[in-house]
C-alpha cells in the first residue's frame with residue numbers, strides 16, 4: 499500500500515524523505531483548538547490521529563501519517579503564534595529555562611491506527627525583548643509551535659536538548675520508521691526487524 503503524509507509542513511516532508519520512503523503530501527484541515535483543560539500529551543496525540551484520519555477518510559487504499567508538534571511550558575500548550583505580540587510573549591516565556599516539545603505521530607488505514615508520542619526537553623538561553631522582536635522579524639517563528647525553529651536561526655536560542663531532535667523539528671525519525679516497519683508500505687526499503 500502507498501503512503502500519504504497528512505501535512506502541509508515542508509519540514510515534515512523533508513524529514514520523511516530522509517527515510518527513503520515514497521509518499522505524497524495531502525494537508526489535513528482540522529480544528530486544532532484544545533479541549534478545555536485537555537492534557538498536553540492527550541492533545542498532541544489526538545491531533546496527530548485526527549490529521550491522519552481526516553486524510554484517510556478520503557483515501558481508503560493508503561496508509562496515512564499524521565503528526566502534531568506543540569511546545570509545553572508550565573503545562574500550557576504553545577501552538578503557532580497568532581501575532582507578533584503573541585510570538586514575542588511565547589519566546590520570553592521560554593527564556594532561560596527548560597521546556598518540553600511534544601510530537602505525536604499516527605499511522606492510519608481504515609480502522610487501524612498505530613500511534614506514538616515523543617517528548618524532548620529543550621533549554622533556552624536568556625532572551626531579551628529586543629532579541630525576541632528581532633527574531634520575530636526574520637519571519638521564521640510565524641508558522642512554528644512555540645514561535646521558534648531549532649533548525650534555523652532559532653538554533654541560536656537553544657542551550658541544550660535532551661531527546662529526539664527530529665521530534666522538535668516536527669517528525670521523530672526513529673519512531674516514524676518503527677511505525678512504518680510494522681505495516682506494509684509499497685517500495686520501501688527497511689531494516690530487518692529484531
Ligand SMILES: Cc1cn([C@H]2C[C@H](O)[C@@H](COP(=O)(O)OP(=O)(O)OP(=O)(O)O)O2)c(=O)[nH]c1=O
Pocket residue numbers: 504505506507509510525526549565566567568569578599641642643644646647648649652666667668
Ligand atoms: C519547536 C519547533 C516547531 N517546528 C514546527 C513543526 C511544525 O511544522 C510546527 C507545529 O505545527 P503543527 O500544527 O504541528 O504542524 P503544521 O501546521 O506546520 O503542519 P501540519 O500540516 O502537519 O499540521 O512547528 C519547527 O519547525 N521547529 C521547531 O523547533
